[in-house]
Amino acid sequence: MTQGIKETCKDAGASGGVPPVPPAPAALAAKVRALAPTMTRSMQRVAEAVASDPAGCAALTVTGLAERTGTSEATVVRTARLLGYPGYRDLRLALAGLAAQQQSGRAPALTTDITVDDPIADVVAKLAHDEQQTLADTAAGLDxxxxxxxxxxxxxxxxxxxxxxxxxxxxxxxxxxxxxxxxxxxxxxxxxxxxxxxxxxxxxxxxxxxxxxxxxxxxxxxxxxxxxxxxxxxxxxxxxxxxxxxxxxxxxxxxxxxxxxxxxxxxxxxxxxxxxxxxxxxxxxxxxxxxxxxxxxxxxxxxxxxxxxxxxxxx
CATH class of the missing domain: 3.40.50.10490 (Glucose-6-phosphate isomerase like protein; domain 1)
Known part of the structure; x- marks a missing residue:
């Protein structure tokens, strides 16, 4: 009985009133990393493209991004919605904002993965960067x-x-x-x-x-x-x-x-x-x-x- 009441309340809260607020540009990369493992392979290609080159993708139409990633316009729109944006236009605005932050130095590009041949100084630098980025992404995406x-x-x-x-x-x-x-x-x-x-x-x-x-x-x-x-x-x-x-x-x-x-x-x-x-x-x-x-x-x-x-x- 309690479960039914609580689930009804949750459903009502999720479906009524104010629509969810799209993620801020700073949280976009975090959303991609969090959701990529649950996406289809075609949606992963779209997500990886927007995360790795926000400036380039912000300049593309939905058709252009679909062609760049070898997917369809429908896949691009579904990916945008899964990432928390009402449509592709909203995702493009977030990409433009993220690109501006990266150019100003407020959103540094990701480092490469740690390899078995990395000197220990590089391991320290890469781990420190990843830890800082994780904290920033979590803070940006926390409700x-x-x-x-x-x-x-x-x-x-x-x-x-x-x-x-x-x-x-x-x-x-x-x-x-x-x-x-x-x-x-x-x-x-x-x-x-x-x-x-x-x-x-x-x-x-x-x-x-x-x-x-x-x-x-x-x-x-x-x-x-x-x-x-x-x-x-x-x-x-x-x-x-x-x-x-x-x-x-x-x-x-x-x-x-x-x-x-x-x-x-x-x-x-x-x-x-x-x-x-x-x-x-x-x-x-x-x-x-x-x-x-x-x-x-x-x-x-x-x-x-x-x-x-x-x-x-x-x-």
Whole structure:
């Protein structure tokens, strides 16, 4: 019953009133990287073309871009819409804006992938660039309305469960540790079975957060689904805004990732964007609960400082 009500509300919110705002030019490359793995091969060719040469593609008509990528006009329009633009004209405007930013130095071109022969200095430079770009892309594409709603839910929560597996599990533990330090009741069960049994105990007024870059990790989706059905407020942090996990999310926070390569798998590159979102959630909660959060943080700092004191000076 609860699920039906919540899904009806989600559908109503998605279909009514104000149309979604197209991504800002700075977020275009991030959207391409996030959505390319889910596109057809022909749509990938269009997406790769606009991301690699925004200035050149901005000068092309829909027919010209279709000819350049060996696709059809319909494919170009579908790609534009998948990237979040009402039509190709809107995509061209975003491409022109992105090209202007790149020419001014505010949106640097992507570096090449790390190779096995790269000197360590080049590895450092490329990783630093990719990390900075991931942070910038995630910030540009983050929906602050959804973020604010997620923060409000965390502030009011009786209990918070955070689900994540593998590298995303480390991010889940990071969020949980932060929330615990300001006095919130938070858990990050590492075992998938424990996550589901914990989710069964949730109810309205509780919050469940799922962290999964692919958005299709079953061991993360299942406890979120259970929490959703129990009436808890649910949040998904994912790199795929149309992924299966979002079906059970009241609030979706999308992340960007650097390009995946042989020496830099998605699990490694996705963590940077996830940690930024987690930090935004924590700071937002700490701001709204400052009167209790500040003393709690001070107490935790004092406790940790006590443990770091020389053995002979410990009380």
């Amino acid at each position: 602050t309305v959804q973020l604010g709603a997620a923060v409000a839910a965390l502030v009011a929560a009786r209990r918070i469960d955070v689900y994540g597996i593998g590298a995303s599990g480390l991010v889940a533990q990071d969020l949980t540790q932060k929330l615990l330090r300001i006095g919130l009741m938070a858990h990050a069960p590492g075992d998938p079975h424990l996550a589901v049994t914990n989710a069964v105990q949730l109810r309205a007024g509780d919050v469940a957060v799922a962290i999964t870059h692919s958005g299709s990790t079953r061991d993360v989706i299942e406890p979120l689904r259970v929490a959703f059905e129990r009436g808890a407020t649910t949040v998904a942090i994912t790199g795929r805004p149309d992924a299966p996990v979002t079906q059970y999310a009241d609030h979706v926070l999308t992340t960007s990732t650097a390009r995946e390569s042989e020496l830099r798998p998605a699990a490694m590159s996705s963590r940077t964007g996830q940690l930024l979102v987690v930090d935004c959630l924590f700071v937002g909660v700490a701001q709204r609960t400052y009167e209790t959060a500040a003393p709690a943080l001070a107490a935790s700092y004092e406790a940790l400082a006590h443990r770091r004191s020389p053995r002979g000076r410990r009380a």
